[in-house]
Amino acid sequence: MDKLAKWCIWLRRRSFFRVAQRTFAVLMPIATVGAFFQVLQDSVFAPESFIYNLFDFDKIMSDRFWDIGTSLSQCVVEVIFGLFCLFTVYFSASFTAKIYRKDATMAGISALTSLLVMVYLFQLGLTGRISLITGGYLGFQYTFFALLLGYGVGQVFHWLGADYEPVNYEHTELVQDRAIKALKLTLVTVIGGVIIGGILYAAISKVKANFSLSAMTSTVENSNNLLITVPSTALASFLSWLGIEEPILRLSNVETSAAATANLTYVMRRGSIWKIPYPYLGGSLISTYGVMGGCAVVLALAVAILIWGRRKEPETVAKMNLWPLLFSSSRGFLVGLPVILNPIYVIQLILVPVVNMLIAALAIFLHIVPTPVYPILTGTPGPLVPFFATNGNWPTLIFSIFLFCLDVVMMIPAVKLNNRTKALLQSYEMEDDSHV
Known part of the structure; x- marks a missing residue:
C-alpha cells in the first residue's frame, strides 16, 4: 500500500x-x-x-x-x-x-x-x-x-x-x-x-x-462474443478515466442496436425471456451490468468513501453528489472528487465493469438470471436497471444488489489507498516545512 x-x-x-x-x-x-x-x-x-x-x-x-x-x-x-x-x-x-x-x-x-x-x-x-x-x-x-x-x-x-x-x-x-x-x-x-x-x-x-464513432462501436454493441466485448469495455473505461467519455456512452446505448431489437422481438413473439438469439449481447451487458445505467460504478465508489473514507473533502463531495449519482448523473462527482485522471481510482474504474460483465455472463450461462432485453427509463437507479431490463425478474434484482455490494467492496482498496496517500502527503509537507 x-x-x-x-x-x-x-x-x-x-x-x-x-x-x-x-x-x-x-x-x-x-x-x-x-x-x-x-x-x-x-x-x-x-x-x-x-x-x-x-x-x-x-x-x-x-x-x-x-x-x-x-x-x-x-x-x-x-x-x-x-x-x-x-x-x-x-x-x-x-x-x-x-x-x-x-x-x-x-x-x-x-x-x-x-x-x-x-x-x-x-x-x-x-x-x-x-x-x-x-x-x-x-x-x-x-x-x-x-x-x-x-x-x-x-x-x-x-x-x-x-x-x-x-x-x-x-x-x-x-x-x-x-x-x-x-x-x-x-x-x-x-x-x-x-x-x-x-x-x-x-x-x-x-x-x-x-x-463515425457510432459505426465503430456498433460492432461491440451487436457482438455476442465476450472476447470482443470485455476488452472494449476495459478500453472505454480507461478512456473515461482520462476524460474521454464518448466511447463508454456510445457502448452503453442499446437503443440503436440491431441485435438488441432481435432479442426483444424474439421475446415478444415467444413470450419467454430465455433462449434468446444473442444471450451475451455486448450493448446489453455493458449498459445493464457493466455500468448499470451509467453511474453504478461511480455510485459504489461514493458509498465506499462514505463508509470507509477518513477524509472530510471526499466525504463532502460524495454526500453532495449522492442524489445525482442515484439517478445516473455522475459528472459532478467525477469532477468534484476528482475521479478523472486520478491514479488512485484508475484500476477500479477499469476492473469493476469488466468483473460485473463476466459474473453476469456466467449467471446468464447458468440460467440464474435472464439476458436483459427491455428498454429502460432514463434516470433509473443503477442497481435497479437489471431488474427492469428483465421485466421485473426477482432473481435478477437479488443478483444485481449482490453485484452492487461487490462493487462497493472492490472500491475499498482505492479508498484506503486514498487515505494512505493523504497521510503520506501530510508527512512530506511537514518534512518540507522543517527544511525551510
Whole structure:
C-alpha cells in the first residue's frame, strides 16, 4: 500500500496532473450544479424517465410548468456540460502558466481562442457547414483534449513568456503592458491552433465518409462474443478515466442496436425471456451490468468513501453528489472528487465493469438470471436497471444488489489507498516545512 501511495504521489506531483487536479477543483461547483440540473432534465421533466413515470407527473404537472422546467434545466445543462471544454481549457492553461509564474490570464485566453479555432476547422471538415457551438465537440465528453491543449498553451508561455508577478491593483497602463507582452505568445498559440485545426480539417475531409464513432462501436454493441466485448469495455473505461467519455456512452446505448431489437422481438413473439438469439449481447451487458445505467460504478465508489473514507473533502463531495449519482448523473462527482485522471481510482474504474460483465455472463450461462432485453427509463437507479431490463425478474434484482455490494467492496482498496496517500502527503509537507 505504501509503494502504491508513493507512486500515486509521484504521479500527481507531475505538472500535468497538478494542473488537472487544480482545474477540476475550481470547476467542482459548476459541475455539481450541472449534475443536479441534469437530474431535473433527464429524470423529472423527461416523459421517458423513471421519476416522471413513478410519480405520474403527466397527470399532476401542468403543461406550462413542464415547459418552463424543461427549458430551464436543459439550458443550464447545455451551458455547463455542453461547453465544459471552454472552462477546462482556460483554467488548464491558466494553472500551467501559474506554476511557472507566467501570465495566467493571457494564457487562458490564448488557449480558449486556439480551442475554438481547432473545433471550428474540425467541424467544418466533418460536416462541410460553418458551425461552431453545435456538434458537441466542446462538451464534457472531450475534457481530456481540452486539458491537454490548455497544458500545451501554458507550456508555450512557460518557455517563451516573460515572468509575471501579480499585483493587488493594476492600472490600465499595466494591463496594456501585459497585453503587449502576450501578443507574440497569443499569435504563436493561435497559429498553432490553425495548423492543428487545418491538419484535422484535411484529414477528416478525406475520411469523413468512414469516420463515425457510432459505426465503430456498433460492432461491440451487436457482438455476442465476450472476447470482443470485455476488452472494449476495459478500453472505454480507461478512456473515461482520462476524460474521454464518448466511447463508454456510445457502448452503453442499446437503443440503436440491431441485435438488441432481435432479442426483444424474439421475446415478444415467444413470450419467454430465455433462449434468446444473442444471450451475451455486448450493448446489453455493458449498459445493464457493466455500468448499470451509467453511474453504478461511480455510485459504489461514493458509498465506499462514505463508509470507509477518513477524509472530510471526499466525504463532502460524495454526500453532495449522492442524489445525482442515484439517478445516473455522475459528472459532478467525477469532477468534484476528482475521479478523472486520478491514479488512485484508475484500476477500479477499469476492473469493476469488466468483473460485473463476466459474473453476469456466467449467471446468464447458468440460467440464474435472464439476458436483459427491455428498454429502460432514463434516470433509473443503477442497481435497479437489471431488474427492469428483465421485466421485473426477482432473481435478477437479488443478483444485481449482490453485484452492487461487490462493487462497493472492490472500491475499498482505492479508498484506503486514498487515505494512505493523504497521510503520506501530510508527512512530506511537514518534512518540507522543517527544511525551510
